[in-house]
Structure formats: structure tokens, C-alpha cells
Amino acid sequence: MRIARIQTAAGPQHAVESDGTWHHITDPFEESLRYTGGATTHSEATFLAPVTPAVVLGIGHNRTLNDHSLPIQAWHKSVHTVAGPGDAIVAARDRGTVHAEGELAVVIGKTATSLTAENALEHVLGYTCVNDVTNVDQNAVDERNFQGKAGVNYTPLGPWIETELLDPEQAGIDVYVNGTAKANSGTFNLPSTVVECLVYVTSWLTLQPGDVVMTGAPGTAVPVEPGERVDIAVEGIGTLSSIVA
Amino acid sequence: MRIARIQTAAGPQHAVESDGTWHHITDPFEESLRYTGGATTHSEATFLAPVTPAVVLGIGHNRTLNDHSLPIQAWHKSVHTVAGPGDAIVAARDRGTVHAEGELAVVIGKTATSLTAENALEHVLGYTCVNDVTNVDQNAVDERNFQGKAGVNYTPLGPWIETELLDPEQAGIDVYVNGTAKANSGTFNLPSTVVECLVYVTSWLTLQPGDVVMTGAPGTAVPVEPGERVDIAVEGIGTLSSIVA
Numbered sequence: 052m053r054i055a056r057i058q059t060a061a062g063p064q065h066a067v068e069s070d071g072t073w074h075h076i077t078d079p080f081e082e083s084l085r086y087t088g089g090a091t092t093h094s095e096a097t098f099l100a101p102v103t104p105a106v107v108l109g110i111g112h113n114r115t116l117n118d119h120s121l122p123i124q125a126w127h128k129s130v131h132t133v134a135g136p137g138d139a140i141v142a143a144r145d146r147g148t149v150h151a152e153g154e155l156a157v158v159i160g161k162t163a164t165s166l167t168a169e170n171a172l173e174h175v176l177g178y179t180c181v182n183d184v185t186n187v188d189q190n191a192v193d194e195r196n197f198q199g200k201a202g203v204n205y206t207p208l209g210p211w212i213e214t215e216l217l218d219p220e221q222a223g224i225d226v227y228v229n230g231t232a233k234a235n236s237g238t239f240n241l242p243s244t245v246v247e248c249l250v251y252v253t254s255w256l257t258l259q260p261g262d263v264v265m266t267g268a269p270g271t272a273v274p275v276e277p278g279e280r281v282d283i284a285v286e287g288i289g290t291l292s293s294i295v296a
Numbered sequence: 297m298r299i300a301r302i303q304t305a306a307g308p309q310h311a312v313e314s315d316g317t318w319h320h321i322t323d324p325f326e327e328s329l330r331y332t333g334g335a336t337t338h339s340e341a342t343f344l345a346p347v348t349p350a351v352v353l354g355i356g357h358n359r360t361l362n363d364h365s366l367p368i369q370a371w372h373k374s375v376h377t378v379a380g381p382g383d384a385i386v387a388a389r390d391r392g393t394v395h396a397e398g399e400l401a402v403v404i405g406k407t408a409t410s411l412t413a414e415n416a417l418e419h420v421l422g423y424t425c426v427n428d429v430t431n432v433d434q435n436a437v438d439e440r441n442f443q444g445k446a447g448v449n450y451t452p453l454g455p456w457i458e459t460e461l462l463d464p465e466q467a468g469i470d471v472y473v474n475g476t477a478k479a480n481s482g483t484f485n486l487p488s489t490v491v492e493c494l495v496y497v498t499s500w501l502t503l504q505p506g507d508v509v510m511t512g513a514p515g516t517a518v519p520v521e522p523g524e525r526v527d528i529a530v531e532g533i534g535t536l537s538s539i540v541a
Contacts, residue, residue: 105350105375111440126440127372129501130350194439195356195371201501256374256446 055211058097099135100208112242134204139296141203147188152268153283156181164257171249177214180291223286240269300456303342344380345453357487379449384541386448392433397513398528401426409502422459425536468531485514
């Protein structure tokens with residue numbers, strides 16, 4: 052099932068897709084979804100970030116495809132950076148190279164504390180694509196991941212949440228710039244599994260419905276320039292497109 | 297002027313103090329405050345965290361009274377850790393020493409981007425006390441400040457916002473454990489001024505009304521144990537009290 056958040060005349064509205072139509076729902080986190088009766092056709096839908104998280108976490112891994120020297124760690128990204136599909140990423144000027152990073156994002160569905168390998172995925176609402184935009188040259192003076200990660204619309208999220216992703220540990224991730232493939236990888240190249248990320252994070256912090264965990268870039272960091280279009284395609288979910296301004 | 301957020305039968309309510317009574321207001325961020333006509337006497341008021349920030353930032357300084365080797369940096373603390381006066385800090389068990397850290401917190405009043413030394417303080421609503429509780433032994437494996445800072449109620453905030461603090465750069469900060477003074481310092485011992493912190497942060501991230509910047513602990517980190525009461529007293533504001541559970 053796909054859950055989106057779409058723009059309507061009455062404001063943002065969560066909706067579930069069926070046969071090319073987005074049927075409006077009251078709350079994506081309820082056990083039994085309630086339909087309002089409203090609907091938007093797919094071609095008329097303007098997609099917003101599918102959730103408005105209180106917490107967005109990134110994962111620093113510790114093995115191949117990542118140069119991080121410490122055990123798995125998490126870090127907070129500002130929720131002010133969350134953007135929808137199509138929103139323009141405002142690339143920082145005179146602050147070095149800007150990277151798009153294609154990642155699988157986990158959307159928490161139920162309050163999650165001290166999860167185990169057995170119950171972790173039961174607390175997940177679903178998965179979406181995320182572009183963890185980064186001023187990569189700041190890393191040398193930014194061990195806390197603040198100034199590299201704080202730009203306007205630096206966290207495009209969407210286009211929707213897929214609740215039935217077949218295997219989040221085996222999802223292909225491709226990154227395109229102006230339609231040209233620049234990276235081809237997947238969550239199978241991540242040093243830690245999605246489950247390991249959730250077990251680690253919730254051993255320290257209780258996550259709430261709508262919180263987002265970005266699982267890391269498995270060789271999917273690609274430099275981008277103003278004027279370019281970047282697409283993050285995650286297998287089984289869809290494609291998140293953004294323009295770099 | 298003091299602005300608090302207090303518990304009422306109708307839910308949380310912002311209020312302004314006058315002659316020992318808290319007069320309810322609709323929105324502390326409006327240019328002209330609007331009074332609802334409701335009021336709560338001081339002795340009957342239960343104080344909550346005075347704001348519900350979307351972003352809470354800490355500051356890593358770079359000079360004396362701090363062992364940080366890099367230039368000034370900021371880091372995000374989970375908003376799930378924000379707590380009110382009197383809420384019990386749930387000290388992590390078997391994860392090393394837990395520190396209370398008494399700090400001056402800046403509450404943003406207006407959207408703040410690329411502030412200058414001249415206009416920074418115009419974007420501040422006021423100041424409150426914060427206890428930046430930390431699992432200090434995690435620092436060696438936690439360069440992103442996640443697992444040391446993510447515990448339940450690890451960010452007590454309050455008891456109210458003082459909008460007319462005489463000089464935020466000269467505010468004394470005292471920390472008491474079970475009524476005994478354990479640290480005596482002030483913002484005058486911070487390596488960067490409040491203004492410098494705001495200029496730095498907003499050069500990278502646009503802050504919104506209600507966001508909180510914790511200005512750092514100027515030698516005000518004190519180990520605490522379950523069962524103890526910790527008081528953070530900031531001169532010109534008041535005292536923030538918490539029990540360690």
C-alpha cells in the first residue's frame with residue numbers, strides 16, 4: 052500500500068493509492084485507516100513530504116562503503132530541512148561541493164523503544180526515498196553533522212510511503228543527474244541492516260510515529276550543481292525528483 | 297516579562313506573569329500579546345517546558361572551559377528529550393556517569409536567518425534555564441552527540457522565559473545537587489558569546505519561533521545519581537528543578 056501526503060485546497064491531506072486514485076484518509080498512523088470520502092487523481096496530485104517528522108536521524112556506519120572510524124552511530128538532521136518532491140534544493144554557495152545522497156528512509160509507525168531484531172519491523176509504517184543533501188567539504192570541521200546538513204530543503208522525502216516493501220535489506224537505489232545514471236547500489240551494500248539501525252537507535256532514543264531514520268548512503272553520494280535535476284529511485288517504492296537551485 | 301506555559305484543565309496554556317498571577321495569552325510569538333481573560337495564581341501553576349521547539353541545538357565551543365578541538369559547532373538534540381520543570385530525568389543505567397549541565401537557553405522569537413552581531417538579539421523572544429543532561433562516558437564513541445544526549449527527559453527547560461534579561465553575556469549560572477552548590481559560573485565564562493552562537497548557527501540553518509539554542513556549559517557539568525534533586529539557577533531568570541530517577 053502507498054501512503055502519500057498531497058496538497059489540496061483544504062491543506063495537506065494524507066491519502067492511500069488505489070487504481071491510480073489517491074483516497075483521502077484521516078490519519079496514516081491509526082490501526083484501521085479511516086477514509087474521508089475525498090479523493091485526488093494521480094495526475095492531479097501534488098505530493099508533499101509524506102510525513103512531518105519530529106525527529107530525522109541519519110546513520111553513520113562503520114565498515115566498507117563508508118569511511119567512518121567509529122561503531123554505528125546516529126545523528127539528528129534538522130526537521131526544518133525536510134522538503135517534498137519537486138521542492139528546490141537550495142545548494143549552499145561558496146561552501147564547497149554539494150552532494151545528493153540517495154537513501155532508503157524508514158518511517159516509524161508505532162512508538163519504538165528498545166526494539167529487538169524480532170520486533171523492529173513491526174514498528175515501521177513503511178519506507179520512502181530520501182535525498183540526504185550534504186555540504187561534503189564541511190565534514191572536516193563538522194564532526195556533529197550540523198553545518199554540512201542544514202541547508203534549505205536539504206532533506207527531500209517521498210514521493211510516498213510504501214508499506215509493503217518486499218525486503219528493505221535488498222532494495223536497489225539508483226541516483227540520476229539530469230537523467231543520467233550516476234550511482235547504482237542498494238541497501239544490500241549498507242554496513243548495517245535496516246533492523247540493526249532500528250535496534251541501535253531505539254536502544255538510546257524512543258522514536259515516535261512519523262519519525263524518520265535515513266539508513267545511510269551505500270555508495271550513492273553524487274555531486275550536484277545548481278540547475279541540475281536529481282532523481283533518487285528506490286526499488287519497490289518509486290522516484291524522488293528534485294531540482295538543485 | 298516572564299512567559300510560561302502552564303498546565304490547565306483545558307490543556308497547556310501560555311501565560312504572562314504580573315503581580316504573582318499568570319495571565320493566559322493566545323500566542324507568545326505575536327507582536328502584540330492577546331490575553332484570553334483566564335488566569336492562574338503562581339502558587340497553583342504547574343509549569344511545563346515554556347516552548348515546544350521543533351529544533352533544539354547545543355553549541356560545541358573551542359576554547360577554555362571546554363575540551364573541544366574544532367571551531368564553534370552546533371549539534372541537534374532530540375526534541376523528544378524536552379521536559380518540564382519537575383519532570384523526572386530518567387538517568388541511563390549501566391551507561392556510565394550521567395552529568396547535569398546547567399546552561400542558558402535562548403528561545404527564538406522570529407524567523408532567524410544569517411543574523412548579524414547587530415540584529416541577532418532582535419530575533420530572540422527571551423531566555424530560560426536548560427539542563428543539558430548527558431551520558432558523558434559515551435563521548436568517546438559518540439562524536440555526533442546522539443547516544444550521550446537521547447535519554448528520557450534529558451532536556452529539562454524552564455521554568456519560564458524571561459524576555460528582559462539584562463545582559464545574557466553576564467548571567468551567572470549555579471548548579472545545586474540536593475541543595476548543595478556544585479558549580480558556580482556564568483555565561484561570561486563561555487568561549488563564544490550568545491550573539492556569536494546565534495550568528496554562527498543562523499549562517500547555516502534558519503531558525504523558527506520557539507526553537508531553542510543551548511549556549512553550552514561554562515564549567516557547569518556536575519555528576520548526578522538517581523534519587524538526587526538538581527537545580528539550575530540562572531541569574532535574572534529563576535531556578536529549574538528536576539529529580540533524577
